[in-house]
Amino acid sequence: MSGDLKLTQTRIRAGIWEGVLSGAGAQAPKIEVLHLEKPLSGVAVMPVPGREGECAVRVPIPPEVLSEGVQTFLIRAGSETLAHFTVITGVAMEDDLRAEIDLLRAELDMLKRAFRRHCLESM
Template sequence: MAAGTIRLTGTRLRAGVWEGVLDVEPHTGAPAIEVVHLDRPIAGLRLTPDPYRAGRFAVAVPIPADLLSDGVQTFLIRDRASGATLDSFAILAGAPLDHDIRAEIELLRAELDMLKKAFRRHCIETM
């Protein structure tokens, strides 16, 4: 791992808690990280050192129920020192989601049809 490198890997979302593994350069200690939703910090982040591997921490982020609502809710996990985003996760919920996904699929299909027609026209014109 390069000096100063921080790597966060999400592992699962279970019982309202997002979990991951944080790897840092050994013997540098736990970095200051934060979880934000709509640019507001989320409380309750836990870093637990791995007793068998220096520089590795288990990360647990409890998701407050009051932040869950219809649509897509995105959470960013950032390094406080640099402001760099280490990872993110999204929670999708509610009835409006069905409409959003269907609309996106229809838009993608229409764009794909347009691209297919343009490609076919291009192939015919270049022969």
């Protein structure tokens, strides 16, 4: 498999992950999407008209694989992992790393404002 393949996500809409595969050459490679090491069905790879070497990739996300928590999907061409995406559902977990990062950002912004105010007042 060529190491020149690059898969770029464009969006997730109506339960379908979409992306553009570049470096595909004249023939679109076989793409496999795995969730918990099981392949998903319905993956479509179609050449993009007028853009040689590029293919549109569509991955339907089956509702039966979604459950509370984080679900990770691997997109592969042969043995090469091209990309991955995650879907988070259910109640936000207190230990979720993204929630912790958002909290840290908010606290850092508060500290920056307080420090700037202190610097202005002490001048």
